[in-house]
Amino acid sequence: xxxxxxxxxxxxxxxxxxxxxxxxxxxxxxxxxxxxxxxxxxxxxxxxxxxxxxxxxxxxxxxxxxxxxxxxxxxxxxxxxxxxxxxxxxxxxxxxxxxxxxxxxxxxxxxxxxxxxxxxxxxxxxxx
Numbered sequence: 001x002x003x004x005x006x007x008x009x010x011x012x013x014x015x016x017x018x019x020x021x022x023x024x025x026x027x028x029x030x031x032x033x034x035x036x037x038x039x040x041x042x043x044x045x046x047x048x049x050x051x052x053x054x055x056x057x058x059x060x061x062x063x064x065x066x067x068x069x070x071x072x073x074x075x076x077x078x079x080x081x082x083x084x085x086x087x088x089x090x091x092x093x094x095x096x097x098x099x100x101x102x103x104x105x106x107x108x109x110x111x112x113x114x115x116x117x118x119x120x121x122x123x124x125x126x127x128x
Contacts, residue, residue: 006044034080060101
């Protein structure tokens with residue numbers, strides 16, 4: 001049950017297709033083989049009020065947070081982190097080149113004993 005949350009400054013919407021970034025991270029997450037398709041969730045949260053660096057209103061940021069149920073090896077998590085960050089970086093390359101912005105990412109484990117789950121999505125997935 002990987003949760004991928006994108007926290008971003010609202011001033012990036014004129015430059016970045018946030019919905020396309022969500023879809024890219026969903027697909028990339030599945031392609032790693034580390035995240036089960038039925039459990040992956042990607043969502044974005046716009047921050048309308050931010051103060052960055054020297055206060056210049058042109059500055060923007062995207063912070064990607066991945067919460068992942070414990071049990072995967074460090075190597076698997078590292079590979080998934082690298083693949084997700086590389087995909088985001090490539091997707092955002094035009095924006096990174098044209099405006100001041102920061103891109104960051106963090107992956108962290110969720111303790112399965114402290115995180116009960118219920119997911120009926122698998123029963124409703126289309127075959128094929």
